Amino acid sequence: MAEDQINSLFERGLKVRREVLGKEYVDQSLAKANDFTMAFQRVTSEWCWGYVWDRPGLERKTRSMLNLAMLTALGKIPEVKLHVRGAINNGVSVDEIKEILLQATIYSGIPAGLDAFKAANEVLVELGLLPQPSN
Known part of the structure; x- marks a missing residue:
């Protein structure tokens, strides 16, 4: 090239x-x-x-959805956080992110899913798309 x-x-x-x-x-x-x-x-x-x-x-939204599932399966949590932001930028809704992570959890295991859910929740709270947890 x-x-x-x-x-x-x-x-x-x-x-x-x-x-x-x-x-x-x-x-x-x-x-x-x-x-x-x-x-x-x-x-x-x-x-x-x-x-x-x-x-x-593929549309960017679809690519973001695929990335979230693959990164969850691979246990690449810093990348999950980064790509949650990217997914939001690409039009993926909070509910769609939840469903993607549930799907990935079933196929890649509860520990991987738990880590991804925690990471995504942190980013979504930071972005103001989910309420702050009350302590």
Whole structure:
């Protein structure tokens, strides 16, 4: 692949990544990158966000729903938190997130589901989409 195509893929990926995850989060990730970790930032932006997320085959909402289920199954809780925010940005409702996590819980196990529910709840409360828990 020519360098101009790679740079174009990187720029497309950054655009999608910022739209889904938020400009502040993405720009902060890039600002923290050094020569070593920038390789990861590039491949993530190019292939994950520029190639896969920017494909026409699925809507972003569907991609967010799939991510939440897969990340729950993999037990990647920091990524669950990040992608709950992205899912909200992509039009996934709180009730849909609950149903996705229930579905993932049944197929990936109660401990994975519990962790994902806790993480999602934390983010949804932070975003003001669920009431603060009373102590």
